[in-house]
Amino acid sequence: MTAYQDFSKIAAIVLASLLFFAGGCQPEAPIPYEPYEETPPPDDPTDLAIYQLQKEYQTKIIYRYDRRYKSADAFAVPPRQELVLPYIENVIRKLFIAPYDRQRTDFMREHMPIEMIMFGTSMDYVEGGERNFSASGLAYGLSRVIITGVNDYDMANASWLRGQYATLHHEFAHVLDKIYGRPIGFDEVSKGLYAGGTAYGAFSQAEARSRGFWRNYGMTNESEDFATWVDGLMTTPKEEVMEIVEANDYLKQKYLLVYNFYLDKGIDIHVLQEYLQDILTNL
Amino acid sequence: MNKKIIPAIALLAFMVLGCEKKATVLPPRPVSEEVSQIAARYTELLASSSNGWILAYKPEQYDDTVYMQLRFQGVQTMSILSGYRGFHTVQEAVTYDFEGNYVPIIVFPGESVFGELAARFNGSQKFKMTYVENGGYFNLVRSDGYDNEAFRLDPAGAANQAKLDAQVDAVLAQIAHEEEQARLAEETRLKVKAFAEISTDFYFYNLITERFSARIDALDTLAKTISLTYKETPASVPTSATVTYSIYPKGIVISPVISYGSVVVDSIELGEVQEPTLQIVKAGNAGTGTMGYMHEAPYDFTLTTDRGTSITDWVTAPAQQVGLFAYTQNAEDYYSEVVNQHRQVFGTYLEQHGSDVKTDTRLVHQLYFPATSPTNLQISTHRQSASGNLFFLYRFAMEKSEAAASALTITFTEPAGATVPLKAGFDEYFSHVFPEEGVTVVPVIVGTTLRLRLVSVKDSRIWVEYILQTAAHRSLRFD
Numbered sequence: 001m002t003a004y005q006d007f008s009k010i011a012a013i014v015l016a017s018l019l020f021f022a023g024g025c026q027p028e029a030p031i032p033y034e035p036y037e038e039t040p041p042p043d044d045p046t047d048l049a050i051y052q053l054q055k056e057y058q059t060k061i062i063y064r065y066d067r068r069y070k071s072a073d074a075f076a077v078p079p080r081q082e083l084v085l086p087y088i089e090n091v092i093r094k095l096f097i098a099p100y101d102r103q104r105t106d107f108m109r110e111h112m113p114i115e116m117i118m119f120g121t122s123m124d125y126v127e128g129g130e131r132n133f134s135a136s137g138l139a140y141g142l143s144r145v146i147i148t149g150v151n152d153y154d155m156a157n158a159s160w161l162r163g164q165y166a167t168l169h170h171e172f173a174h175v176l177d178k179i180y181g182r183p184i185g186f187d188e189v190s191k192g193l194y195a196g197g198t199a200y201g202a203f204s205q206a207e208a209r210s211r212g213f214w215r216n217y218g219m220t221n222e223s224e225d226f227a228t229w230v231d232g233l234m235t236t237p238k239e240e241v242m243e244i245v246e247a248n249d250y251l252k253q254k255y256l257l258v259y260n261f262y263l264d265k266g267i268d269i270h271v272l273q274e275y276l277q278d279i280l281t282n283l
Numbered sequence: 284m285n286k287k288i289i290p291a292i293a294l295l296a297f298m299v300l301g302c303e304k305k306a307t308v309l310p311p312r313p314v315s316e317e318v319s320q321i322a323a324r325y326t327e328l329l330a331s332s333s334n335g336w337i338l339a340y341k342p343e344q345y346d347d348t349v350y351m352q353l354r355f356q357g358v359q360t361m362s363i364l365s366g367y368r369g370f371h372t373v374q375e376a377v378t379y380d381f382e383g384n385y386v387p388i389i390v391f392p393g394e395s396v397f398g399e400l401a402a403r404f405n406g407s408q409k410f411k412m413t414y415v416e417n418g419g420y421f422n423l424v425r426s427d428g429y430d431n432e433a434f435r436l437d438p439a440g441a442a443n444q445a446k447l448d449a450q451v452d453a454v455l456a457q458i459a460h461e462e463e464q465a466r467l468a469e470e471t472r473l474k475v476k477a478f479a480e481i482s483t484d485f486y487f488y489n490l491i492t493e494r495f496s497a498r499i500d501a502l503d504t505l506a507k508t509i510s511l512t513y514k515e516t517p518a519s520v521p522t523s524a525t526v527t528y529s530i531y532p533k534g535i536v537i538s539p540v541i542s543y544g545s546v547v548v549d550s551i552e553l554g555e556v557q558e559p560t561l562q563i564v565k566a567g568n569a570g571t572g573t574m575g576y577m578h579e580a581p582y583d584f585t586l587t588t589d590r591g592t593s594i595t596d597w598v599t600a601p602a603q604q605v606g607l608f609a610y611t612q613n614a615e616d617y618y619s620e621v622v623n624q625h626r627q628v629f630g631t632y633l634e635q636h637g638s639d640v641k642t643d644t645r646l647v648h649q650l651y652f653p654a655t656s657p658t659n660l661q662i663s664t665h666r667q668s669a670s671g672n673l674f675f676l677y678r679f680a681m682e683k684s685e686a687a688a689s690a691l692t693i694t695f696t697e698p699a700g701a702t703v704p705l706k707a708g709f710d711e712y713f714s715h716v717f718p719e720e721g722v723t724v725v726p727v728i729v730g731t732t733l734r735l736r737l738v739s740v741k742d743s744r745i746w747v748e749y750i751l752q753t754a755a756h757r758s759l760r761f762d
Contacts, residue, residue, distance in 0.1 A: 052431050089430065097428035105409070106384045108428060 059112040079120040079150035104266030120151035139174035173230035183257040195219040212250025322381035329355035334439035342406030350447035366450020370396035467532035485576035486743030493570025518590040578743035584761040609749035632708040641665040684721040692721040726761035
């Protein structure tokens with residue numbers, strides 16, 4: 001057999017193989033492209049307000065009852081539907097978003113909790129570890145804040161309103177805590193002075209202050225310590241704060257740490273308090 | 284010496300700096316690259332409208348929409364003309380800026396109409412801005428999330444320009460109106476001042492309109508108060524009130540309002556000063572009138588123990604027909620200054636034309652209301668030649684006058700005895716003291732006793748004060 005004959009034989013085998021493999025492949029049909037269609041704005045005014053907030057701040061207000069948003073041992077009722085819209089417009093926008101965004105552009109766009117779940121009453125625990133405890137708000141990590149007490153909505157009720165915004169800013173402090181972490185050194189100030197195994201309610205306000213806490217609920221843990229300082233500063237005039245923190249070094253240190261934590265992010269917490277107080281005064 | 288000054292200056296500087304309030308410095312606001320590009324396009328669009336843009340903006344706590352013409356003259360510079368007072372003329376060289384990480388936020392300066400509206404009416408200086416391509420306009424939403432209301436920024440055209448012009452015209456008209464009102468108010472203030480400075484010897488100082496009549500007890504232009512005493516009905520107890528007044532362009536507004544029955548006096552529209560009075564164009568719903576010095580009383584004086592009995596009822600009642608009813612003494616205090624002048628003339632007349640008359644030590648009036656003979660006035664003097672008195676009797680008729688409050692008309696009818704040859708002198712004297720128009724019977728208290736002054740209705744500078752003869756009468760009270 002000549003070399004030419006050998007080459008022809010090999011070429012015939014390769015060609016036959018190629019034809020075999022080529023014939024064995026079935027052409028795959030392309031996945032059709034379907035452009036994303038944005039959900040049209042809802043017609044219902046409440047849902048529209050929620051939709052607009054979602055577009056603007058990437059947060060979702062959830063008011064329809066879903067038992068998964070509360071623990072099994074807690075009781076809470078859903079908000080009355082007709083109160084949701086005014087709550088959004090007058091509490092969430094004016095008393096929660098605006099105070100920050102007035103001072104720092106886009107602050108809430110970048111920090112709003114992803115979900116805000118509304119309940120009509122407080123969250124009442126009757127069993128388990130939180131027995132006989134009522135929560136006026138809850139924060140789950142940086143993603144979810146539970147709002148309670150919506151069914152008592154009354155913009156003429158200064159006491160209710162103050163409680164609402166104090167809770168909102170308290171829970172939001174937890175969110176910022178999760179995003180940024182508490183100020184360095186904050187946890188060290190009252191180290192060893194927390195309630196520990198004792199119920200925080202066993203400590204008087206004076207005792208709590210002497211240990212560097214804004215109020216005794218802050219003695220629960222470092223996270224609540226931080227958040228109670230925040231809601232305390234946001235509901236107390238600057239002059240009064242200055243008098244309070246003069247009492248001891250624990251208070252002074254924590255005040256400076258919390259104040260500068262916010263200032264560093266463009267928020268003067270005293271300016272914020274004045275804004276809220278001004279609304280309260282002019283009800 | 285310098286060695287002493289330098290440490291002192293240093294100490295002073297330290298103290299001054301130590302007092303300086305430290306402002307909180309916030310981090311700079313970022314603008315993303317993407318937003319910068321959009322803002323650059325918006326800047327071009329804004330500058331491309333030769334007549335500028337009209338913003339229809341309503342701050343949360345302001346009742347109306349404020350129209351503004353924004354002329355963007357290039358990067359970060361603009362002029363603003365608004366329909367809001369104080370900013371209704373063009374404000375040039377206004378700077379603006381953009382910020383934001385996600386959407387462009389236009390930032391107007393505080394020293395502009397935006398700053399004013401933000402501070403006073405919860406407005407905003409910063410707005411999220413979006414351009415509506417198919418409409419050719421911008422939507423502006425306040426950037427702090429306070430609400431979601433969008434305000435349109437449209438290219439200036441005839442329709443929206445007309446709205447702005449109308450607002451500016453309204454502001455100008457309002458300013459002109461206020462200037463006119465201020466001018467009128469100043470005129471009114473001067474009227475009140477001129478009125479307060481009027482000084483006369485007229486007996487009564489009143490405020491009288493068609494349905495309201497009061498005595499002015501005091502007018503204090505410093506405290507801006509006026510004290511009045513009035514009667515709601517002729518038989519009412521007098522009411523005294525001190526009210527404050529404030530000037531308004533047409534007159535004065537009084538507070539508290541005087542109100543009783545259907546009468547409401549809440550303001551007094553003033554006319555011209557015609558000394559010694561000031562015209563009242565309108566006093567609340569109590570009609571027109573005058574205030575100031577007058578010859579007549581504001582209302583009938585009535586007996587405090589029986590409001591149905593006026594002082595003229597009492598004087599003319601049969602019970603007073605007891606003979607000598609009232610009399611004067613020779614002292615000048617019993618007569619007004621003008622009457623004393625007339626007495627002087629009358630006394631001279633009597634001495635010249637009468638017989639044995641001496642008047643410089645006695646020239647008095649005595650009113651007699653006898654039960655069976657006509658009422659009469661006796662002028663009594665001393666004798667020139669000896670001790671003792673002379674009496675000149677002149678009969679008169681007396682009746683209540685309907686023409687004036689608390690007034691009597693006294694008509695002298697018949698001189699008697701020694702008066703007859705002196706009738707001309709008596710008539711002349713009485714024409715002043717007892718004019719045809721009548722006399723107002725005015726109660727006055729001297730010490731604890733009641734006296735009556737008969738005040739000429741024709742000229743209240745003329746009055747004579749009488750002592751009541753009956754002791755029991757002196758403890759009565761009229762007001």
